[in-house]
Amino acid sequence: IVLTQSPGTLSLSPGEGATLSCRASQIISNGYLAWYQQKPGQAPRLLIYGASSRAAGIPDRFSGSGSGTDFTLTITRLEPEDFAVYYCQQYDNTSINFGQGTRLEIK
């Protein structure tokens, strides 16, 4: 499964909302789609799993949605610490795949 994220770079200001897209080349069964945030020099941080469930400690301004082949990560009211690279990830019984990432930068 190939995951294509768009846009490649998103330039926004703090306080604005962000919508990040992840499209899969095949249907992702059971909603096995996750979203990660990565900041420079840090390990990825799990935000969303099962397409829409927030991981422990993740603020509710982060939400995930979608099914089948189209998934979305929405961030409402961007905080300065939200500017980072975001990856979607598909997982199943035999493999894991990552999208190429969306860079969210301060405008």
Next chain:
Amino acid sequence: LLVESGGGLVQPGRSLRLSCTASGFTFGDNAVVWVRQAPGKGLEWVGYLRGKAYGGTPEYAASLKGRFSISRDDSKNIAYLQMYSLKMEDTAVYYCSVEDLWGQGTLVTVSS
């Protein structure tokens, strides 16, 4: 807590074994995933080892199958990534993860 170790500078064609040491939980009950990230690039799945309840068997990225091997020593609570016939394109930070817990990564540089 997860801590990777064993990275460093290695010549092309050589082997290297990375370790992922867990503390605070029992490793064997969980799947352990290895992911790498080449300098300035995105995340790439390397492979994973299923938890004991699911047979403890591994899966690998197709492009790496045959050169990389994942194992686990439950008595020490350590998972390993054994890498053979290393290539320059294997240069990356290697992370291990269990569920939502990630290590800090260990850098492997393949260069002559």
